[in-house]
Amino acid sequence: MSSPFFTLFRKMQSDRLARVRASGVSSVVLGAAILGGTALSSVLYTPAAVAQQMPSAQVPAALSSAQVVRATLPNGLKVVIVPDRLAPVVTTEINYLVGSAEAPEGFPGTAHALEHMMFRGSAGLDKDQLAAVGTRLGGSYNADTTEDVTQYFYTAPAQDLPVLLKMEALRMKGLTLSEADWNKERGAIEQEVARDLSSPAYLYLQQLQSILFAGTPYAHDALGTRASFDKTDAALLRSFYEKWYAPNNAVLVIAGDVNPVTALDQVREAFGAIPRKTLPERHKITPVPPPAKTLSFPTDYPVGFATLAFPMPGRTAENFAVADILSDVLGSQRGALYALVPEGKALFAGFEYAPKKSAGFGLALAAFPKGGDSAKVMGDLRDVLEHIRKNGVPAELVEAAKKREIAQLQFSANSVSGLAAQWSTALAFQNLDSPGDMVAAYQAVTPEAVNRLAASLLDPAHAVAAVLLPESSGKPVAGKGFGGAESFASTPDKPVKLPDWAEKALSHLEEPKPTPQPVVSMLPNGLKLIVLPSHVSHTVQLSGQIRQNAAMQEPAGKEGVESVVEALFSYGTTTHDRLAFQKALDDIPAWESAGGDFSLQVLTPDFEKGVALLAENELHPAFPEKAFQVVRMQSAQAQAGTLVSPGFLFGKAIKTAILPAKDPALREATPVSIMSLSRDDVVNYYHAAWRPDLTTIVVTGDITPEKARTVVEQAFGGWKAEGPKPVVDLPSVPLSTTSRVNVPDKSSVQDSVVLAETLGLTPSHPDHFLLQLGNEVLGGGLFSSRLYRDLRVKTGYVYSVGSSFEWSRTRGTYSIEYGADPDKVGKARVAALQDLKAMQAAQPTEEELSLAKASLLRSLPLRRASLSGIAAQYLALEELGLPLDNTDRAAQVYYKATGADVQAAFRKWVRPDDLAQIVKGPTPNW
Numbered sequence: 001m002s003s004p005f006f007t008l009f010r011k012m013q014s015d016r017l018a019r020v021r022a023s024g025v026s027s028v029v030l031g032a033a034i035l036g037g038t039a040l041s042s043v044l045y046t047p048a049a050v051a052q053q054m055p056s057a058q059v060p061a062a063l064s065s066a067q068v069v070r071a072t073l074p075n076g077l078k079v080v081i082v083p084d085r086l087a088p089v090v091t092t093e094i095n096y097l098v099g100s101a102e103a104p105e106g107f108p109g110t111a112h113a114l115e116h117m118m119f120r121g122s123a124g125l126d127k128d129q130l131a132a133v134g135t136r137l138g139g140s141y142n143a144d145t146t147e148d149v150t151q152y153f154y155t156a157p158a159q160d161l162p163v164l165l166k167m168e169a170l171r172m173k174g175l176t177l178s179e180a181d182w183n184k185e186r187g188a189i190e191q192e193v194a195r196d197l198s199s200p201a202y203l204y205l206q207q208l209q210s211i212l213f214a215g216t217p218y219a220h221d222a223l224g225t226r227a228s229f230d231k232t233d234a235a236l237l238r239s240f241y242e243k244w245y246a247p248n249n250a251v252l253v254i255a256g257d258v259n260p261v262t263a264l265d266q267v268r269e270a271f272g273a274i275p276r277k278t279l280p281e282r283h284k285i286t287p288v289p290p291p292a293k294t295l296s297f298p299t300d301y302p303v304g305f306a307t308l309a310f311p312m313p314g315r316t317a318e319n320f321a322v323a324d325i326l327s328d329v330l331g332s333q334r335g336a337l338y339a340l341v342p343e344g345k346a347l348f349a350g351f352e353y354a355p356k357k358s359a360g361f362g363l364a365l366a367a368f369p370k371g372g373d374s375a376k377v378m379g380d381l382r383d384v385l386e387h388i389r390k391n392g393v394p395a396e397l398v399e400a401a402k403k404r405e406i407a408q409l410q411f412s413a414n415s416v417s418g419l420a421a422q423w424s425t426a427l428a429f430q431n432l433d434s435p436g437d438m439v440a441a442y443q444a445v446t447p448e449a450v451n452r453l454a455a456s457l458l459d460p461a462h463a464v465a466a467v468l469l470p471e472s473s474g475k476p477v478a479g480k481g482f483g484g485a486e487s488f489a490s491t492p493d494k495p496v497k498l499p500d501w502a503e504k505a506l507s508h509l510e511e512p513k514p515t516p517q518p519v520v521s522m523l524p525n526g527l528k529l530i531v532l533p534s535h536v537s538h539t540v541q542l543s544g545q546i547r548q549n550a551a552m553q554e555p556a557g558k559e560g561v562e563s564v565v566e567a568l569f570s571y572g573t574t575t576h577d578r579l580a581f582q583k584a585l586d587d588i589p590a591w592e593s594a595g596g597d598f599s600l601q602v603l604t605p606d607f608e609k610g611v612a613l614l615a616e617n618e619l620h621p622a623f624p625e626k627a628f629q630v631v632r633m634q635s636a637q638a639q640a641g642t643l644v645s646p647g648f649l650f651g652k653a654i655k656t657a658i659l660p661a662k663d664p665a666l667r668e669a670t671p672v673s674i675m676s677l678s679r680d681d682v683v684n685y686y687h688a689a690w691r692p693d694l695t696t697i698v699v700t701g702d703i704t705p706e707k708a709r710t711v712v713e714q715a716f717g718g719w720k721a722e723g724p725k726p727v728v729d730l731p732s733v734p735l736s737t738t739s740r741v742n743v744p745d746k747s748s749v750q751d752s753v754v755l756a757e758t759l760g761l762t763p764s765h766p767d768h769f770l771l772q773l774g775n776e777v778l779g780g781g782l783f784s785s786r787l788y789r790d791l792r793v794k795t796g797y798v799y800s801v802g803s804s805f806e807w808s809r810t811r812g813t814y815s816i817e818y819g820a821d822p823d824k825v826g827k828a829r830v831a832a833l834q835d836l837k838a839m840q841a842a843q844p845t846e847e848e849l850s851l852a853k854a855s856l857l858r859s860l861p862l863r864r865a866s867l868s869g870i871a872a873q874y875l876a877l878e879e880l881g882l883p884l885d886n887t888d889r890a891a892q893v894y895y896k897a898t899g900a901d902v903q904a905a906f907r908k909w910v911r912p913d914d915l916a917q918i919v920k921g922p923t924p925n926w
Helices: 004-013 015-021 047-051 110-117 127-137 158-173 179-196 200-212 226-230 234-244 260-271 320-331 374-391 395-414 416-429 437-443 447-457 500-506 561-571 578-587 604-619 625-642 646-658 671-675 679-689 705-716 767-780 786-793 822-841 846-864 867-880 886-896 899-909
Strands: 043-045 068-072 078-083 089-096 140-145 150-157 250-256 293-299 303-312 348-355 360-369 464-470 519-522 528-533 539-546 590-593 597-603 695-701 740-744 751-758 798-807 812-820 916-921
Touching: 068 260, 078 260, 078 416, 089 158, 089 416, 089 846, 110 140, 110 150, 110 179, 110 234, 127 150, 127 158, 127 500, 127 846, 150 158, 150 416, 150 846, 158 250, 158 260, 158 500, 179 226, 179 234, 200 293, 200 303, 200 360, 200 464, 250 260, 250 416, 303 348, 303 374, 303 447, 303 625, 320 348, 320 360, 320 395, 320 437, 320 447, 360 374, 360 625, 374 447, 374 464, 395 416, 395 437, 395 447, 395 539, 395 578, 395 597, 519 705, 528 705, 528 867, 539 604, 539 867, 561 625, 561 679, 578 590, 578 604, 590 604, 597 604, 604 705, 625 671, 625 679, 646 740, 646 751, 646 916, 695 705, 695 867, 751 822, 767 786, 767 798, 767 812, 767 822, 767 846, 767 886, 767 899, 786 798, 786 812, 786 822, 798 822, 812 822, 822 899, 822 916, 846 867, 846 886, 846 899
Parallel strands: 078 250, 293 464, 528 695, 740 916
Antiparallel strands: 043 068, 068 078, 089 150, 089 250, 140 150, 303 360, 303 464, 348 360, 519 528, 539 597, 539 695, 590 597, 751 812, 751 916, 798 812
């Protein structure tokens, strides 16, 4: 099983990490194009120049066609421009080298508060104009605050780079920072704090940092506190802004489909006149390892967690690469820590490394079932780490980790935003000249150095132990989470006149152009192959999907068999046992997962080897009897906790409210049904559900369609379907009617609310495009939406709100989701229904429709801004039974649609009075 706790843990490290991981390979140090030089001077670096600086074997293929411009402007702004021709998209990421560590004493959230205020307008671009420009760009913009760096990132169509640069320059030199704006934003940021403090994982990690980094600014989380925000004023924020927000304290990274020389000229034009500043002296952060301590936390998770945390080096430490390799080894599926899972001693086990700039910590974790022996699991965890501390780790795992880390550097160009994030990490967090500097650092790591560091760091005298115990208390569950997208901008409620420079760039809506289409073929066994070559890196990615539906395919009384089958794919094949198979992947190296959804990431020369191993795992899983016994028990134990968790009960309540009784989607596994399974049940289900004629494979990257077809057919061509093709589509459902239900969540400050209903159309109906366009006006357009304006900005009823349509081949649903204090749930519902009915009563205004069209049409290229995103889009279309050019069809509908078309679609298909209301949290005021 995967760990929801680890998901939240990674979230706390910042959304920047999530953006890096979007490039397709998961690691603390993910791939970057090794394109850098040795000095931030104004110079053009060519591939040949860079190649001279590192071993030829480690220079990525992207260097053969890419150039990087690196410059330092006279005012001190450091600029790196990295071309990536994956899609007509650009990401700008400006990194201010200041975070919560430099906040004034007693005001730990100052940097976070200022981050919010950066979206409240500046001289030459007020808050309404900023929101309107952001909507018309159709891009993805956000920010995050860490202890050391505050980042503002924007991904948009490449032709709009001058607009992005102008926006950031105006914010750098002339932020408004009025007291009135801060008074409005203070409420939003305090609601954000309240939301995050409802998460047990957040509370645990917050206390953990206060212990590990006691006496340093790192002891305070970057989020801040209600108390500090209550006494913060605009003058304090302006003082912080004037001290730290300067060109000579910033690094600007631009990645994407740009001409580097032209882009640098645009940067000089936008930022060149901003004066540099004399920067204050920074705090020195040198935490002292704490004495051992044990904590205990009640949680609402379905399972419990035993954790051990240790101080570790920061990103700028000389031994960071050693620590990174150590963390990889500790988290390896071939390692002793993960072995607790197949041995039946833990439901999940792993290790995560959370490096900040000047210090960090490592977290070892093992999960146990509700009611399980936490002391035994903690003892096993301690024993494993103590054995490693005394005896070291296998040298072969060190070498495998080094090989993987270096190979991962090849994957960066496969994601435009991931590439920008990786360069930002290298320059802003690691004080490196380029991400490629890590190659030599990893190469220099030895097993002896790893073992010395393990002996020093994994010292039980400095370990902070914690047990997180699941309780059936009706408290919130992991699904609530913390962090996530920020929520900044105010939404204008009247037409906004844009500045001339923005009006000139954004006012004209161009007719959509067709996007490049993949090469599609069908193997004789019915397997569909989709190939889209993209030579931005010397890598290939494969994504596969078998159309399955456990609700339709699991035999009666055997609910849960699908999840057991999925878990058993990690236990080896008929040729290689679990450890041997993982070693074979490490030796390539390749990143592989098998199951109903499967994937492979590999360097181009090793594509054939990687596909052979993937096919071996997918087509010839071993399903060993001993592993089956362990997985069955673990699945039953985990399900026992899940069934009483508020998150599960919330999801169940939503389905129950809108689906008819005995609908297949309401089936659920129980510990009894799982424990009744035999290995034969597993094998039989696998043979019935895993079929080539229900399988689609997408191959993207550095490969030709002919080569991809040859390799895939060689590996998967012999796969034959057995028996009649199963029915995997759920039956259509009747239109739902209104109801209300509350799922208790006693410790939550806010209620989570869903208003939902079934629809009478599916995505094959052309009206679904009009509904999507109208939803951009109503609730999908975030800062530009009516729901955000009326429920957040005007009334303050909610912190976040949105609406969406969800589709399958046979069903459609519509929902509005928001978070609100219990006394505002009913008021927010009334306001939401008023907005929804207004969509039916009148056409969207010309301004609203123009904004919605611009946002959707300009956002379409962003879906192709990563190879993994392209593959996901194709697989989603296949799952829905829609043509692969569906995006182009949608674009034409959006472009030509009238306000009357949108109004008619909402009047025909959406039923405001039939929305069911489901609430998770304290008893609401209905």
